[in-house]
Amino acid sequence: MAVKKIKTVYDVVCPFCGTLCDDLEVDVADNKIIEVRNGCQIGTKKFFASNPSEHRYEKPLIKVKGSFKEASWDEAIDKAADILVKAKRPLLYGFSSTECDAQSKGVELAEILGGILDNTASVCHGPTILAEQDVGVPTSTLGEYKNRADLVIFWGCNPVHAHPRHLSRYSEFVRGYFRKDGRNDRFIVVIDPRNTHTAQIADLFIQVNPSEDYELLNAIRAILRGVELDEKEISGVSMESIKELADKAKSCNFGVIFFGMGLTQSLAHHRNIDAAICLTRELNDHTKFLITPMRGHYNVTGANQVFTWNTGYPYSIDFSRGYPRYNPGEFSSVELLLKDQIDASLMISSDPASNFPAASVKNMFKHPLIVIEPHQTPTSENADIILPPAYAGIECEGTAYRMDSVPLRLRKVKDAPKGILTDKEILEKLIEKVKEKKGE
Numbered sequence: 001m002a003v004k005k006i007k008t009v010y011d012v013v014c015p016f017c018g019t020l021c022d023d024l025e026v027d028v029a030d031n032k033i034i035e036v037r038n039g040c041q042i043g044t045k046k047f048f049a050s051n052p053s054e055h056r057y058e059k060p061l062i063k064v065k066g067s068f069k070e071a072s073w074d075e076a077i078d079k080a081a082d083i084l085v086k087a088k089r090p091l092l093y094g095f096s097s098t099e100c101d102a103q104s105k106g107v108e109l110a111e112i113l114g115g116i117l118d119n120t121a122s123v124c125h126g127p128t129i130l131a132e133q134d135v136g137v138p139t140s141t142l143g144e145y146k147n148r149a150d151l152v153i154f155w156g157c158n159p160v161h162a163h164p165r166h167l168s169r170y171s172e173f174v175r176g177y178f179r180k181d182g183r184n185d186r187f188i189v190v191i192d193p194r195n196t197h198t199a200q201i202a203d204l205f206i207q208v209n210p211s212e213d214y215e216l217l218n219a220i221r222a223i224l225r226g227v228e229l230d231e232k233e234i235s236g237v238s239m240e241s242i243k244e245l246a247d248k249a250k251s252c253n254f255g256v257i258f259f260g261m262g263l264t265q266s267l268a269h270h271r272n273i274d275a276a277i278c279l280t281r282e283l284n285d286h287t288k289f290l291i292t293p294m295r296g297h298y299n300v301t302g303a304n305q306v307f308t309w310n311t312g313y314p315y316s317i318d319f320s321r322g323y324p325r326y327n328p329g330e331f332s333s334v335e336l337l338l339k340d341q342i343d344a345s346l347m348i349s350s351d352p353a354s355n356f357p358a359a360s361v362k363n364m365f366k367h368p369l370i371v372i373e374p375h376q377t378p379t380s381e382n383a384d385i386i387l388p389p390a391y392a393g394i395e396c397e398g399t400a401y402r403m404d405s406v407p408l409r410l411r412k413v414k415d416a417p418k419g420i421l422t423d424k425e426i427l428e429k430l431i432e433k434v435k436e437k438k439g440e
């Protein structure tokens with residue numbers, strides 16, 4: 001039996017979550033992933049998902065009388081361009097699990113079509129961006145936190161499950177230049193309504209009432225200013241615990257707040273983040289303190305960056321007047337779909353059918369739907385046209401932005417299935433065809 005030749009690719013960046021771990025080692029034989037070292041379970045699974053399987057699309061598909069039929073690229077692109085050109089208000093959504101050049105092509109296509117351009121920030125850290133635009137943000141890189149932070153607060157996030165290697169690479173167990181004893185040199189606080197697995201390994205767990213983070217943040221700010229609050233507890237947290245936390249924060253050498261969707265998507269939304277940023281800023285009267293969002297999709301930060309370079313705005317952009325207008329809430333995908341104001345959609349590298357409200361998904365499925373997606377999802381299964389791309393960061397190179405806005409180069413570790421195009425190439429073909437149909 002012939003011995004398989006194994007190629008090992010080093011320093012691979014994991015294209016799954018916003019931690020963008022850049023130390024993976026991937027073994028490839030016969031153009032298949034056979035081993036991934038250093039990755040966590042969810043990151044490793046994505047590499048294996050790129051191997052041929054019954055769930056992977058390897059040809060463009062067009063729905064004819066309720067079932068998918070294989071099509072040539074020319075035919076599928078022509079039909080997709082037809083749908084987009086005929087639509088009065090097409091939505092282009094997703095973009096957070098692909099690389100920056102493809103995102104830029106998405107902006108170009110949305111502008112040519114006069115459509116709506118949105119990315120997944122509109123359902124995750126959009127409120128973070130709104131708050132940062134309002135009050136600025138004192139922030140830094142994950143490397144700084146690794147080397148310096150001795151107080152780490154996880155607020156409304158659960159990295160043990162959502163960003164598994166964040167703790168061992170940057171925030172909890174890792175040894176840093178000034179934190180030589182790793183975990184023993186750090187005090188970890190978790191603030192969350194749920195007793196999560198991250199809470200269970202913290203030094204201090206503060207269980208806040210659901211959707212009462214805003215009150216707690218402002219209570220800490222008041223205590224820092226020396227205000228005596230005439231209450232026994234706030235947001236379900238005793239005054240003693242709030243004072244203990246304020247003292248810990250004031251007396252550390254270098255503190256950081258990492259926050260997640262527990263803060264961005266609970267009742268006060270961007271006002272929570274506004275208060276968290278102001279708290280961070282005020283803590284700098286006592287010590288060094290910074291704040292960083294725990295971004296989910298591996299390149300959602302890149303999507304915000306690329307949209308902003310091109311249009312001035314990070315998400316929820318409307319091109320219907322020929323120039324970009326920004327108004328989250330009015331031009332956000334979920335709201336537009338709920339009001340049934342979209343008459344065709346192009347979904348790229350995302351699965352809105354799995355996480356948008358049912359009523360908006362129902363309206364999305366009423367109108368023509370094109371997806372650029374490598375494998376079966378609830379969105380793709382209900383599409384009219386499926387354009388299957390190569391996996392960015394596995395089957396093609398590109399750039400992605402880590403959660404702290406540090407850009408990293410994604411590596412190619414294997415070839416895409418024969419004939420498969422990259423996200424960027426598919427979007428370029430769509431742009432060309434749309435221009436042709438519009439006579440531009």
Ligand code: SF4
Binds near residue numbers: 014017040166
């Ligand atoms: S923590 Fe995130 S980036 Fe790192 S290996 Fe796991 S999924 Fe990939």
